[in-house]
Amino acid sequence: MVDREKVIGKMNNTSVSPAITILGAGLVGCLLGIYLKKRGQAVTIYEKRTDPRISKATQGRSINLALSDRGLAALAHIGLDQEILRHAVAMNGRMVHTLEGNTNFQPYHHEGKTIYSISRAALNLLLLQTAEQYDIPVHFDHACKQVDFKNNQITLTNQGKVFQEKYEYLFGADGAYSALRQSMQDHQGFNFSQQYLDYGYKEFHIPKSNENTLDLNVLHIWPRHDFMLIALPNNDGSYTATLFLRLKGKNSFESINSRSEVTQFFTQFFKDVYPMIENADDTFLQSATGSMVTIQTNPWVWHENTCLLGDAAHAIVPFYGQGMNAGFESVRLLCEALDTNNNFITTIKDFASHRILNTNAIATLAANNFIEMRDLVANERFLFRKKIESWLLQHFPAQFQTVYSLVTFSTMPYAGALKQAEKQQKMFDEMMAEEQISKNWESDEAKNRVEVIFYKYFPKD
Amino acid sequence: MVDREKVIGKMNNTSVSPAITILGAGLVGCLLGIYLKKRGQAVTIYEKRTDPRISKATQGRSINLALSDRGLAALAHIGLDQEILRHAVAMNGRMVHTLEGNTNFQPYHHEGKTIYSISRAALNLLLLQTAEQYDIPVHFDHACKQVDFKNNQITLTNQGKVFQEKYEYLFGADGAYSALRQSMQDHQGFNFSQQYLDYGYKEFHIPKSNENTLDLNVLHIWPRHDFMLIALPNNDGSYTATLFLRLKGKNSFESINSRSEVTQFFTQFFKDVYPMIENADDTFLQSATGSMVTIQTNPWVWHENTCLLGDAAHAIVPFYGQGMNAGFESVRLLCEALDTNNNFITTIKDFASHRILNTNAIATLAANNFIEMRDLVANERFLFRKKIESWLLQHFPAQFQTVYSLVTFSTMPYAGALKQAEKQQKMFDEMMAEEQISKNWESDEAKNRVEVIFYKYFPKD
Structure with missing residues (x-):
């Protein structure tokens, strides 16, 4: 602990490049630590769980996550994407199994783009190993009990002992039940919803x-x-x-x-x-x-030098496969903002206040996708919409993309994808309400009407 | 404390008429205690503040509240309405003061119904005195620190001492920063928003x-x-x-x-x-x-025998003058439900799950009324809408009531008032969009068009 005190004492330069304390050595905490260490900042991580490499007890059965473009873009920045893909299995689409035992394949992308199934435990291990290579100290079995915003101090417990540590800048990447957030929650002006x-x-x-x-x-x-x-x-x-x-x-x-x-x-x-x-x-x-819980917080930054990230700030339901991808993207965008701005404190504040709009949008999209997955994928109306969608993808490849693609195979801001979702919903409703289209899909008239309605929503400039 | 233990031991009949512990001797806590004691139940109240009759220190300047029909209906049930009105000042409407110093009077009701300005401190004192007359023990300077749902036990502090008390049924009427709610918040499945x-x-x-x-x-x-x-x-x-x-x-x-x-x-x-x-x-x-905070919780009942009430469950912003009125109405409706159902536990659960819809509705109405009060009351368009409203009140007294009246001068469920608000908003928008009406209000044609549009939204049965 002495070294860390020295580091904090020496740097004393909080507005440009403060020493960083991170709560949580999960996916987002590790990635954030690596990004910031790579920028040349001192980083220390505290994790309440036991090191998964020592104690198999806490591991349990591997849970699979869907890794896609946003997550991969963040991993690529630190050169980890290819290594991680070696542990993953590509998924090309949804195989729908009916009650009768029939199957029906729905590709994720018309040109064959894929998402990847990866075990959370394997991914976390790779990130922990990388953090170690970067000489980031990760203190396992250290639970944060309280954050004292006025004195820049956290209370930690380790093996029954309670002690305090100072921080210069504190990140809470400690998940949906974040200790940092719980300390924020009691303060007036902190907006929070679970x-x-x-x-x-x-x-x-x-x-x-x-x-x-x-x-x-x-x-x-x-x-x-x-x-x-x-x-x-x-x-x-x-x-x-x-x-x-x-x-x-x-x-x-x-x-x-x-x-x-x-x-x-x-x-x-x-x-x-x-x-x-x-x-x-x-x-x-x-x-x-x-x-399954949706957590929304505003602001993420409290008392200038503490910030929530990942599930601690914006936990979402798992139905778009975007929880981890959103958290990784937050890390990438935050660090890109730091690279182009001088003031560490104000850059993160600005980043967070803007990023909230996008994490709220993916929260809505994820909640809606549950309905689609459990219900619509086996629904006649949904399948007809898919048919029109396919036709639009074929005939208007430059102007039209599915919402699934915008969320999964792009890094367009989530809020933009949500707007597209609302616009496309209206467009498809209008198309399917026309008997010319719904009753006679194979006809040229149907295609002409689809084209007319499409241009109404996506005008040629 | 010994007596209370005896009472709990003797009754042992939680499903019909359990002994009641209430956190909070504010407006809602006192009223609830009186209602339940009147029903024949044992009631004990714990309040973290000092008795306002002893310590003037905590009183501060009197804050005024607007008491209206819902609050008065709840007070009438225990015979307190007339006594309380003796301490109140009637308010007939809004007096709008322009920047130039002109005034413009807008009555609250076309037939002169009024609301009442009363000091929170005076009202609380009257309710405390009444609780005393009902022999309800009110323990001041007792702060609840934790609720142990499994063991039906609360941890209290008094003068530096920490001790536990058992409860049979626990109500949290301890305000927007409720200790009972804070104990609920950490549990999975408890939905909460501040x-x-x-x-x-x-x-x-x-x-x-x-x-x-x-x-x-x-x-x-x-x-x-x-x-x-x-x-x-x-x-x-x-x-x-x-x-x-x-x-x-x-x-x-x-x-x-x-x-x-x-x-x-x-x-x-x-x-x-x-x-x-x-x-x-x-x-x-x-x-x-x-x-100013809006608090929404769901469920209000946790572990069968604890329940939030008043601001602890549904704090709202003050712009409709309904915070206290809503809390009082909740007490009245809860006790009316108890009077017509045998099972105490299930009756409160059913009451709460239904009441939430109405307290969510008044939260929305209150937030919207801030915009009306600070902006629209001095706005040309708003004043024109008021003109049409007056005409409708005069010509369709049986079919039309203002939203303000439904909220303030009725006990219609708040959710119904919110629906009316949305319907009337559409109706007035349609009326004001017609030039025949907006440009030539004094003409018969304008009135004819208003009547046609009115019947579209409020058809003759």
Whole structure:
């Protein structure tokens, strides 16, 4: 600890390049540390969990994340994208499994762009190793209990001992239940919202086996209107499946609570995949139910020299596969802003106040995508819209992109993608309301009308 | 404390008539205690502040509240309405003061119904005295630090001592910074939002004097678009004025910070009332700036036997004069529900889940009314809308009521009033968009068109 005190004492230059303290050695905390260390700043990380390389106990089953362009762009900046992709499995689209056991493939992109399934644990390990290569001290088993904004001091506990550490600039990358945010919450003027879905989730393992006949390079979905099962591939040929189900009511985690009810539920709704799942009944009955929360905060910066980042500032529901990607993009944009501005303090404040608009937008898009995934992907109207979409992509490749592409395969600000989503929704509603289009799609008249309506929303300049 | 333990032990009948513990001896906490004691339940109240009858120190300057039909209906139920009105001053409408010093009176109701200005301190004292008459123990200087939901136990501090008390049923009527709610907030599944206005407020005293030429039975407003001053009468002929101003930016509490700037600000914007205010400059420079927050929670009931009420559950901004009225109405509706249902626990759960819709609605109405008060009351378009409104009130007395009346002079559910507000907004927009109406209001054609549009929105059955 003595060295750190010296560093803080020496630098004493908070407006240009302060020493950095980061709470959280998860995905965003590690990436932020590496970015800032690379800029030449002193960085120290505190993490409440035990080092995953020492204690396997806290690891549990790997959870899969969908890594896409925004996340990759942030990793590329520190030369980690190719290394990380070696651990990932490409997914080309959604494989929809109907109740009857039929499948229907929906590509993510008309020219074959893909997203990547990667285990959270593997990604975190790679980032921790990189942080180590950059000589960033990561203090595991150090939980932050309180932040004293006036004295620039955090209270930490480690092995039952309680002590204080000073900070020059403090980042809270400590997740949806952030300690930094909890200290901010009690202050007047701090806007905060936590909204839970009335859905929970449980994860299941589908091992590589003779029964397992699932295609590898896709994201599997069993949409059942009120609930859904998904499965993402792992690079060992196994899959991690996640069941999203209501917490209460009919067909819920509360109502299904005996072995026979679980068997009946899976047999009725997921007949094809049920035999592939390892110990489905036991896992359902014994594993903890995860919850899903949307967190919105404003401002992210408090008392000039503390800032929330990642889930601590903007946790979202997982249905657009953008939680990690948004957090990584926040790190990239923040550090790019620092590279082109002199004042560290004001640059981060300006960055945060603007970035909030975009993280609020992806929160909305992610919540809406749950409805699409569990319901619309198996819906006639949705499939017809997809048909029109395909035609537009083919005929107006320069002017038209799907919202999914804008979110997933671009780095356009999320707020722009949300605006596009609203505009396209109106356009497709108008197209599908015309009988000429909906009743006679194969005709030239239908295509002419689609073109007219398209130009109304996307005028030639 | 021994007696209370005995009571809890004896009753042991939580589903019908549990012993009640209330946090907070403010307006809602006292009223709730009286209602429940009147029903025959054991009631104990803990209040973190000192007894206002002993310590004048915590009282400060009286803050005025606007008491109206919903609050009065709740007070009438325990026979307190007439007694309380003796301490109040009736207000018939808004007296709008222009920048030039002209005035313009807008009655609250076309048949002369009024609202009442009352001091919070006087009202609280009356309720405390009544609680005493009902033999409700009120423990002052007892702050709740934590709620242990599993063991039905609260941690209290009193004079430096920390101790635990058991509860059968616990209400949190402990205000916008509720200790009960803070214990709920850390739990998954508890939805919560705190949103601060970027406005603050400061209060001023206008003594009864020769300079004070303000009319008594009105609410005075000096609307200045981005900010406003209001003044409510006290029953000694003095007034309490409140300045609502941005916290930062041009014309804000931050930007006006010297004696000369305060003088210049008041001289420029509130020339007529400035000389009437007691020590305006000192008060502005030295008094604390109040903040305004909207708090929304869902659910209000946690672990079956704890429930938030009043500002703890649904704090709103003060611009519709409905904060206290909404809290009082919640108490009345809750106890009416208890009187017609047997199960205490489930009745409160059902009440709360339905009441939330209405408190969310008044939160929206209150936020919108700030814009009306500081801006529209002095706006040509708003005044024209008022003209049409008057004509409708005169010609369709059975079918049409103003939104203000529905909120203030009725006990219609707030959600219904909000729906009316949205419908009327559309109707007035349509009326004012017609040149026949806007350019030639005095003509018969204008009235005919108004009638046609009115029936479109309010059809004859």
